[in-house]
Amino acid sequence: MSGRPRVGLIGCGRIGQVHLRNLLAHPEKCEFAALVDSNRGSIETIASAYRLDRASTDVALIFDDPTIDAVVIASSTETHAAYIEAAAGSGKSAFTEKPIALDLDSTDRALAAVERAGTRLQVGFQRRFDSGYAQAREAIESGELGAVEMIRDAMRDPSPPPKEYLAKSGGLFRDMSIHNFDCVRWLKGEDPVEVFAVGSALTSDDVRDVDDIDTSIVTMRFADGSLACIENSRRSGFGYDVRTEIFGSNGALMVGDSRETPVRRYDRLGVHEDHQFFFLERFAGAYEAEMVSFLDAVATDTEVAVTGADGRTALALAEAAERSRKSGLPVPFGSPAVERAGPDSQRMTIRA
């Protein structure tokens, strides 16, 4: 295409509004075309606040509009795959929040639709666009760190989501650890060959009621013997905790936790700093950068930075972790039992 893509947005909940603001803040990159949300009240509130003249509860407003080039999908998880297929069917590129779907079959169908249409699909693993993680990746690729020997990737939410969310989340590994699975394989540049997971329900009855876990450690082994460790919790007790450490033969790089403000308070009890509470604050820059990256890919018709295949492999790793946790045994990854013929010819071969 030539010029700025015209973009529609589906979903104006918390993360949808982040995308909306980032789209509106870049008139040089796109033209905001239409907003759709299934909730009438939300649509009215947001359309009025942002002076949007085209807004509806019906996705046809976007999918039936041939002038719209791309769609950003920020609706609830169970709708992602269908909207990806609808976007592909109407020749539009799509940016979707993670995950593509909660199961590999739906994921494969969505990816096949994109493949057939020849459109673009970017998955919202925003960490890859964070300046900290970008430097980590670069330090690995440039050889600065030497051979990568171990990666530790920890993520904890400040407090568990409501029970309704938990019930539909697909479980801790698919809903939360999926970011870590993507992050580790992206940093490492390859997929593990073995996954071992332990997990427990420690934070609330809600989690036990929906037969999920809230606290987990996943150990991964790579073909070259290097190791990785993912720690997750639904409840940190102190705020949003995202810290990643990469140990190489030449040294280490740590993407650390972030402060809300550069304030330090000194009193008789010691020294006190603040701490970020929400992922939206921690990754505000990353959300903007991933959207700009998507808009650029659409405008120039080039490959997106986070492909559907990336989304699928992260989900496959989550499923492997789930199987390990339930069986109590390590699970090989990339073995025939897991391998599928993927519809996807994008950047990285899916092996699991």
Next chain:
Amino acid sequence: MSGRPRVGLIGCGRIGQVHLRNLLAHPEKCEFAALVDSNRGSIETIASAYRLDRASTDVALIFDDPTIDAVVIASSTETHAAYIEAAAGSGKSAFTEKPIALDLDSTDRALAAVERAGTRLQVGFQRRFDSGYAQAREAIESGELGAVEMIRDAMRDPSPPPKEYLAKSGGLFRDMSIHNFDCVRWLKGEDPVEVFAVGSALTSDDVRDVDDIDTSIVTMRFADGSLACIENSRRSGFGYDVRTEIFGSNGALMVGDSRETPVRRYDRLGVHEDHQFFFLERFAGAYEAEMVSFLDAVATDTEVAVTGADGRTALALAEAAERSRKSGLPVPFGSPAVERAGPDSQRMTIRA
């Protein structure tokens, strides 16, 4: 007024573009009405990039448009006072970058015009809107820190500006330390009674050529015996350095330096972090917050957070520092020799 103010912007240089993006990013707060810049090329580039249909090299586009409620002045310093007067003359509120002017007479004329017109004038001391400085002020006002006994406010630029800028800057105290003068008096909640300044030209011949200094320490004494110290340099050798420490009877609060990313690198030489290089990065949030604050004040016809009087007193302190440095003697502040009948009835009585 009712509804969103319509806002024009004069100046689309570095800081002007920051204000432009913040205005465009808040369609719920304002309607962007017109862009003016004296440079035709800049206007064309920016208007095209941001799809602005009303742009001109002639300020009449803004001042002659009765539908425009407010103007943001980000043009070069020597134009500020005239545009403030023009804004007042056409009944528009104004946000101006600091300083209002390089001398107190021009400042007083501009403030008198605003006073007569009954419009609003906000001065761009953005630090007050930084989350770190806001917490510092709050910790003082709430009594958390106890009695404030000493304030240390350091600011260093990464590298000196070009000679042309230096020649028109009004000197280190008026151009750079003015932020510190405002910051200290705002934090302390009162003006000092004595100012002593030393300064040197150490970083380049340019500075000496224009008879200015680039390195200075200003000591201030307050009526209650508390002290303050301002350190400035045109060249830090490492990046943008803004750190403020407040010592009270109950403890201390420090607004520290900021990192670009949350990355720490460990190697045989030690541990390495990055550091911010530009004030635009350090104060990105503050620039947005000050603009929202101004738009809210205009929309609700309430007092702005940083008044013309604040701008005038900061300039008066810069002049006192200049006199001290040149005489080698401490200069009393607030004495009859300095006192003027200010045209301003805003928040804080001008004493110098």
Next chain:
Amino acid sequence: MSGRPRVGLIGCGRIGQVHLRNLLAHPEKCEFAALVDSNRGSIETIASAYRLDRASTDVALIFDDPTIDAVVIASSTETHAAYIEAAAGSGKSAFTEKPIALDLDSTDRALAAVERAGTRLQVGFQRRFDSGYAQAREAIESGELGAVEMIRDAMRDPSPPPKEYLAKSGGLFRDMSIHNFDCVRWLKGEDPVEVFAVGSALTSDDVRDVDDIDTSIVTMRFADGSLACIENSRRSGFGYDVRTEIFGSNGALMVGDSRETPVRRYDRLGVHEDHQFFFLERFAGAYEAEMVSFLDAVATDTEVAVTGADGRTALALAEAAERSRKSGLPVPFGSPAVERAGPDSQRMTIRA
């Protein structure tokens, strides 16, 4: 006993000299009685430097001297058990560097000898006396952290030891991770019920040659569902790395890495700090505190802070990790297959 214990020291290598200095620095706590080392040159050098008049290559100097109350064993690992037994046999209390022995049978024989003699035995898990770890333990015991849900304990040496050391070390888990096993069970206040370990030889051929590993992750599960993760490497690439994080329902506590000096350097590349390279520096205070604690226990005939049972359980955990790594399967801990009738009635029942 009454008064200061008279203390002999066996071994004046690197760690032996640390103990020597700590014994000499506390004349109010003990009387230094005799030094023994199998190396004649070392004995002469050290005895001369420290003006020690009783020194020998023969341990009889200590074990045959009835005026000596206690012995500090800092000789090579394979001698520990025999000297513990000799100390018990001559009615002396003993402080031994870890491990008691490289296998559980030898360990059990040594503990049985101590049990029969009714003497004291303290094992050199010095971390427990570090002010940081002591605060961590206290924060857990006091309930400040709430329920402990996850512990992450990482330790990396700056560079691998020589091949000769590796060959006799007993392997990474028995030689290095043993500190982590002790630390985690001490912090948690209980033993895990399952251990899973992965490991690789990544840093040198030496490690492969002796059929050992140099990089490992051990995951542990506790009866209450809480989890722990131990990371080890023989080579950090940047210095000595000891960091422990405890996540509880109320928050987290992290014992972090340490700097050599409080210096920060700022230049155009960023901000630089130093980092400690050796465990002797990191734990200098802990080595002194553990010795004072041992001397106090001997002087007052009260229980030591780190018992032989503690040393045995840490070794049992290392063996469980070794079995897990070799089998590729999780290993239950405390099951009948592992349980033994321990000779030890000290503080904590040995279950494995």
Next chain:
Amino acid sequence: MSGRPRVGLIGCGRIGQVHLRNLLAHPEKCEFAALVDSNRGSIETIASAYRLDRASTDVALIFDDPTIDAVVIASSTETHAAYIEAAAGSGKSAFTEKPIALDLDSTDRALAAVERAGTRLQVGFQRRFDSGYAQAREAIESGELGAVEMIRDAMRDPSPPPKEYLAKSGGLFRDMSIHNFDCVRWLKGEDPVEVFAVGSALTSDDVRDVDDIDTSIVTMRFADGSLACIENSRRSGFGYDVRTEIFGSNGALMVGDSRETPVRRYDRLGVHEDHQFFFLERFAGAYEAEMVSFLDAVATDTEVAVTGADGRTALALAEAAERSRKSGLPVPFGSPAVERAGPDSQRMTIRA
């Protein structure tokens, strides 16, 4: 002399005990010969705890013993000069706590006695032996920092001393800032040409009652135009605060505040670290290093690292600051009015 010096210690109060432990901990560097303190109870307690057989309330025990090579003077300030003279008179080298005396005349008499005797005199400016400050000095001397343009040296005590101490202290500048005066001139490698000081009594009536100040800022100008700033307070409100920042043309170096432990606590209020409360903890290593340096100078009959001339100049700067504060005017340093014919030919010419 050949071999280890025999050393006597006068004064076993807080700082005296620090020196005692450091002397006893280095049997390879010295032989501890005798302890003197004017307080009989202290002598008995300390001599018994440390098993010292030669202790007295009479300094003759030291000065009349020809086998004693050196004396460490840690008694109260008003006795320093007399004991320095007595040491010189009996041919012994001396280490004295700062200051040599509270006035320049007594200082000059003591230095003249040392000069005549040809003995050594080291003054206890322990900061110079701190690893952080040593690196700062090295970074300046090596040129790493480029030209030094500004030094900021802040020191705050956790809480004011008792009134009796204040009354005899010589005032804030002589008692406390003297460390900063020495530090700045040592780092800079030269003396300032102008001193301006402001100060207030803010922390207690005690300070006002003895006509002293407790809070001060001293600005200093050097011949090359570079600047320095010293901040002091008798009461920080949070602990012992010693931080020094050096700004050069190539970057900056900061000797920062120190933590008691490497613990960080994370909870809903933020992140919390501890902070050191006492100078004895902060400078424990420096106190040991300065004593070893003195013992080495005595053993090898070479120049000490901190000379009597250094002690005198720091006092002269304190007097200049006092004059500035009282007159309200900057005071030139090194001018004829201040210059004296010093008896001292040691490392640095005394100019003031």
